[in-house]
Amino acid sequence: xxxxxxxxxxxxxxxxxxxSNIMLDVVIALIPTFIASILIFGPRAALVTAVCVFSCVGxxxxxxxxxxxxxxxxxxxxVITGLLIAFNLPVTIPLWQAMFGCSVAIILVKQLYGGLxxxxxxxxxxxxxxxxxxxxxxxxxWNLPEYTPSWVLLSDTMAAPTPTMAxxxxxxxxxxxxxxxxxxxxxxxxxxxxxxxxxTSALALLLGGVYLLVRxxxxxxxxxxxxxxxxxxxxxxxxxxxxxxxxxxxxGGLFLGAIFMATDYVTSPQTSxxxxxxxxxxxxxxxxxxxxxxxxxxxxxxxLFMNVLVPFINKVTMTKPLGGKGI
Amino acid sequence: MKKIKGLHIPHCKNTAQLxxxxxxxxxxxxxxxxMHGGAPAKPVVAVGDQVKVGQLIAEADGKVSSxxxxxxxxxxxxxxxxxxxxxxxxxxxxxxxxxxxGEQTIFEGLSPPVVxxxxxxxxxxxxxxVVGLGGAGxxxxxxxxxxxxxxxxxxxxxxxxxxxYITSDTRTMVDDAEYVFEGSMLLKKYxxxxxxxxxxxxxxxxxxxxxxxxxxxxxxxxxxxxxxxYPQGERKVLVYNVTNRIVPEGGRLxxxxxxVVNCTTVAVFARYIKTGxxxxxxxxxxxxxxxxxxxxxxxxxxxxxxxxxxxxxGISEDAKKIIMGGPMMGSAVPSLDMxxxxxxxxxxxxxxxxxxxxxxxxxxxxxxxIQNCPINLMPSHIEDxxxxxxxxxxxxxxxxxCVECGCxxxxxxxxxxxxxxxxxxxNMQWEARQK
Numbered sequence: 001x002x003x004x005x006x007x008x009x010x011x012x013x014x015x016x017x018x019x020s021n022i023m024l025d026v027v028i029a030l031i032p033t034f035i036a037s038i039l040i041f042g043p044r045a046a047l048v049t050a051v052c053v054f055s056c057v058g059x060x061x062x063x064x065x066x067x068x069x070x071x072x073x074x075x076x077x078x079v080i081t082g083l084l085i086a087f088n089l090p091v092t093i094p095l096w097q098a099m100f101g102c103s104v105a106i107i108l109v110k111q112l113y114g115g116l117x118x119x120x121x122x123x124x125x126x127x128x129x130x131x132x133x134x135x136x137x138x139x140x141x142w143n144l145p146e147y148t149p150s151w152v153l154l155s156d157t158m159a160a161p162t163p164t165m166a167x168x169x170x171x172x173x174x175x176x177x178x179x180x181x182x183x184x185x186x187x188x189x190x191x192x193x194x195x196x197x198x199x200t201s202a203l204a205l206l207l208g209g210v211y212l213l214v215r216x217x218x219x220x221x222x223x224x225x226x227x228x229x230x231x232x233x234x235x236x237x238x239x240x241x242x243x244x245x246x247x248x249x250x251x252g253g254l255f256l257g258a259i260f261m262a263t264d265y266v267t268s269p270q271t272s273x274x275x276x277x278x279x280x281x282x283x284x285x286x287x288x289x290x291x292x293x294x295x296x297x298x299x300x301x302x303x304l305f306m307n308v309l310v311p312f313i314n315k316v317t318m319t320k321p322l323g324g325k326g327i
Numbered sequence: 328m329k330k331i332k333g334l335h336i337p338h339c340k341n342t343a344q345l346x347x348x349x350x351x352x353x354x355x356x357x358x359x360x361x362m363h364g365g366a367p368a369k370p371v372v373a374v375g376d377q378v379k380v381g382q383l384i385a386e387a388d389g390k391v392s393s394x395x396x397x398x399x400x401x402x403x404x405x406x407x408x409x410x411x412x413x414x415x416x417x418x419x420x421x422x423x424x425x426x427x428x429g430e431q432t433i434f435e436g437l438s439p440p441v442v443x444x445x446x447x448x449x450x451x452x453x454x455x456x457v458v459g460l461g462g463a464g465x466x467x468x469x470x471x472x473x474x475x476x477x478x479x480x481x482x483x484x485x486x487x488x489x490x491x492y493i494t495s496d497t498r499t500m501v502d503d504a505e506y507v508f509e510g511s512m513l514l515k516k517y518x519x520x521x522x523x524x525x526x527x528x529x530x531x532x533x534x535x536x537x538x539x540x541x542x543x544x545x546x547x548x549x550x551x552x553x554x555x556x557y558p559q560g561e562r563k564v565l566v567y568n569v570t571n572r573i574v575p576e577g578g579r580l581x582x583x584x585x586x587v588v589n590c591t592t593v594a595v596f597a598r599y600i601k602t603g604x605x606x607x608x609x610x611x612x613x614x615x616x617x618x619x620x621x622x623x624x625x626x627x628x629x630x631x632x633x634x635x636x637x638x639x640x641g642i643s644e645d646a647k648k649i650i651m652g653g654p655m656m657g658s659a660v661p662s663l664d665m666x667x668x669x670x671x672x673x674x675x676x677x678x679x680x681x682x683x684x685x686x687x688x689x690x691x692x693x694x695x696x697i698q699n700c701p702i703n704l705m706p707s708h709i710e711d712x713x714x715x716x717x718x719x720x721x722x723x724x725x726x727x728x729c730v731e732c733g734c735x736x737x738x739x740x741x742x743x744x745x746x747x748x749x750x751x752x753x754n755m756q757w758e759a760r761q762k
Contacts, residue, residue, distance in 0.1 A: 006647050006682045007661050009747040011733035012654040013336070013491070017740045019688050072688070117689040117741075270694030270707065319703040321725045322331075322563070323573040 019116075023076030025217045029208035030083050030260065036204035037197040041091040045197050051095050053082035055102035063111040077116055081105050084124035087198020087256060088300070089131070090141055097135050101127040121307040122267045125257075128300045185243070188250040199253040209259040218263040221275035222282075226258035229283025237291055254286065257299035267307040274310075274317035281306045330568045331701045333556030334734055336655070338530055339491045339614075347498055347610040347623035350638040352427045356399050356629030358384065359412050360421045362668040363458040364465040365391030367410075370423055376403045379434035381607055384423055387453060393466040393669075394456045397434070398607040398627030399427035411666050422666075425629070437603040448517040448600075455599035456606040456669070461485055461496070461560065461589035462652060464670045467596065470588070471518060473581065479520045480584035481570050484511055484593055486527040486534060487553060487560030490653030493673040495610045498623050499591045500527065500534035503598075507590050508541040510597030511548055514588070523548045525590070526569055530555040557655065558732040562587040564701050576728055591672070606669060613639045615675035617646035626667060632674045633663035648682035650675040655733045685742040696735035696745055702728055706735035706745045713752045718759040726752040 037045040060078040064071045085101050105123035113119045132139050187193055191201025198205075212218045231245050238244030248254070262268060262282050269278050282302045289298025360367040368385035378384055378397040385395040403425055410420035440451040453468035473479060484507065488496040500507055507525070515523045525542070527535050529552045539550045551569055553559050563574045565587055572583040580586055595606050607628060614621035619640030626635060632649065636642045650657040651665065651674055667674070696706035705724055712720035726749060735745040 005649055005659070005661055006684070007659040008648075008684065009744060009750075010654075010656050010658065010731075011737050011746060012648065012650055012657065012659065012677070012682075013737065014685055014742060015336075015738050015740075017738075018742065019691055019740045022691075022693070022740055075688070115689060117691045265691045265693040270692055270697050270705070272698070314708075318708075318724075319697060319700075319705055321576070321704055321728050322567065322702040323575045323578070324725050324728060325576040 019077075020075045022217055023080055025212065025215050026080050026260070027076055027083065029211045029217070030080070030087070030198070032204035032207045033087060033198045033201060033256075034083070036191055036201035037087065037091075040191055040200060041197060044091050048089060048091060048093060048095070048098055048197060049083065049086040051098050052086035052089075052102055053079055055099045056082035056085070056106050059103055059106040060111065063107055064115070067111060069111075069115060072116065075116070078106060081110070081123050081127075083198075084256075084260060085127045088124065088128040088196050088253065090139065090196055092141050093135075093138055097131065097138060100134075101131045104130050117266050119266060120310070121304055122261055122264045125261055125300050125303050125307070129304055132300075185246055185250070188247065193251075195251075196253060196256075199256040202250045202255045205255040205259055209255075212259070212263075218259075219272065219275065221272055222263045222268060222279040223258045225276050225279030226262055226282045226286075227254060229280045230254055230286055233284065233287040234291075237287065248287070248290065252290070252297045253299040257286075257303055258282070261300070262303050262306070267310060269310055269313045269317060271314070271317045271319055274313045277313050277317065278306050278310070281309065331564050333489075333554070333559055333564070333701060334699055334737065335555075336491055336557045336737065338555065340494050340497070340530065341492070342494045342612050342614055342621050342623050343497055343531070345494075345498075345621075345623050346502060347495075347625045348638075349625045350630075350635070352399055352429050352431060352627065353630045353634040354427055355404065355631075356425050356427065356627055357411055357631070357666040358395050358398065358423045358425070358629040359410055359666065359668055360385055360395065360423070361410050361412065362395065362464065362628070362670065363393040364463070365389070365393070365469070367419055367421065368392060368395045370406050370421060372403050372406075372423065374403050374405055377401070378403060378425060379432045381437050381603075381605055382434040383605075384425075387466070390472075391466055391469045393458050393468075394454065394605075395423070396456050396605045396607050397425060398629055399425055400430050400432040401425050401427040411664075412668060427627075433604075437605075439601060439603040440599070442513075442517075442600055445517045448513060451600050452596045454605065455596045457592050457595045457599070458669050459589055460591040460595065460609070460670055460672065462656065462670050462672065463562075463589075464668075467588065467592055470586065471514075473518070477581050478584050479518060479581065479586065480522070481566075481586070482511075482514050482518060482520045482523045483565055483569055483585060483587045484514075484523065484525040484590050485560055485562070485565060485587050486525055486531070486538075486590040487565060488531070489528060489555070489557045489559040489561075490655050490657075490673075491557075492614045492675060493612045493653050495612045495623060495672040496590050497531050497534055498610055499594050500531065501537055503594045504534070504537040504541055506594035506597040506601075507538065508545075508548075509601065510593030511542075512545065513597060513600065514593070515545075515548055518586075520586070521547065524569060525550045526553055526560075526565055527551070528553050528555040528559055558701055558730070558734065561701065561730050561732055563730060576725065609669070609672070611635060611667060611671055612673040613675075614673065615650070615677045616681050617642045617676035617678045619643065628669055628671075629666045631663065632660070632665050632667060635667070635674055636663070636676060642676040643678060645679045646676045647679040648677045650677070655737065656731065685744075687743045688741045690741050690743055693740060695738040695740065699734045699738045701732060701734060702730060704729060704735075706749060709752055710743065710745060710748045713748050713755065716755070718756055721752050721756050727756055729753060 056078040105127035109123040234248035235245040285302035286298040366388040369388045370385045372384045379400045382397045459465045729749045733746045
């Protein structure tokens, strides 16, 4: 027996899940989307992603050194922020702008607010919104997909997407009324359309989402209520057109937002009830902004808005202790 | 109605099939006078007295207290003003040390008590020296003494044994099934509940089968298999999951017509009523990664845990943590000289690898502690309130209702010491109330 015994408080065992396992699972869940982005937008997608990931991890490490905090770049949380920022950018984005976005996310939103767990808004969402406002031109210069992988085409009769139908994002096309150039629903679902790197392929995002659900990293509450709210509202506002509804579900950043950005633990409610309110709120605001606002895309604004409401939602959705009195 | 789902924690019931073995008598036993809740027992022997197994050496002091009996035959070596369990010294913290002669002579004054009515039954329960053997340690007699006007519907015999590793209750239910059955019948007869339900987690099929066979013809006595989820055996959880009744905040189980008694407790007083032998020995699960050959051991109460490990082949070189009780709720002890007490159902030894401290990282607000709290508290919020030293917030979050099951800390991916914070918060709340 060793000299001294360890004395510690119960429990003496722990579940195997740790913060870094969870973050690693999110990274794994983002891999299909990463692959899809390269297939759809070409090798520069990988370059943009790499720049964002390394910038985020670098900024995090430097910040923690300067602020004399323990350096925790090994926990994968900065990697996720980097991936999510990259997936919110068009493939043609100048790399320095991408790095600027990463600095906003990590330095301003995360570290200056106290580091992991202390930020009130999702760093990647803020980065996207700030870049959207600061670099409107490059942030909306949607390039057409470079390749059309043959697996995407279900049959020979299905044409490869033409530049005109895949260039601008479908939401922008819709906003301009150029409906004749809209890509087909299958192209939309697979992601063969204009848009940010990681937002186009609902298929790849769903795969990641299922993985996160199976691994119990996220619960169904936020993604399901978020997407369902968008579906229901766009069905109602789109004069009950199923096409219009599906279109709103697959276009824009809904799946990326609902599965990966709105479910960020730190900036979403902790109770199931709170998560349902949060998801519905995100969906509602997304549709309102898309249909009645001056921006074609509303998911990130909606998430940011709801992030701010989280402390309040947590307060009103306090759990009721079993047998508790006066509540 | 929705049940409390609980957590799946690896069961590790390695010793479930091992019939308890009687260990050699240790050279010395130390019997604490505070092995139970309530007032410490008062010694009735003097240094140098010869005592025999089962002889009363300390009597119950007041209603909520319990007598202590000699677990070995031999000579009273000393009566120290020292409580080996809390480590406290002073008049109120006594323990009796008996040097064993190895003969294990049974005290000749033992005879089965006469039990014909409720008060005789309660007196017998008290004289048996039995306390809540599941770990709570509350004297059983006052627990079973109902206040006037109490409407008792259910007595739940707690055989859940939801803690990992521990199998001593399992063995009681299998090897002493008759006593568990007889004790349950006594409770039915003298306390008059509508039903007595023996609650067993479904990972103990042998115990369920055996008790089902015994109770098949008994009216108002049944066996209820439960999912093997932690903390199924927590009394409020058990009452809720079996009877759908919710114990109100600050209330007692009897407020909702229920009593929960541990299955080994029941077997002990049943044996006393039948044979006159009070609680002197009990079976203890000795397990853990540092134990060479894990076993169930029948040991005299007051045996140093060192002797228990020695009987199980000793502990490995790199043993680093010794726990009395289970890995979820047990307490780590600083020394192998600690004696066992009445409620010690298990002792564990873990290697350095398994005893590694959990380094806390920042809370990521994942909500796992909230989702897994059996009584719906919000441990992450309570931790914030504790750090702010905000007692009003602690009151609002009702930390006083925490049952200290450890689920919040178990699931925390950031390895935050939430259970510890819960207990400290309760103390803070209590201290504020004293002012």
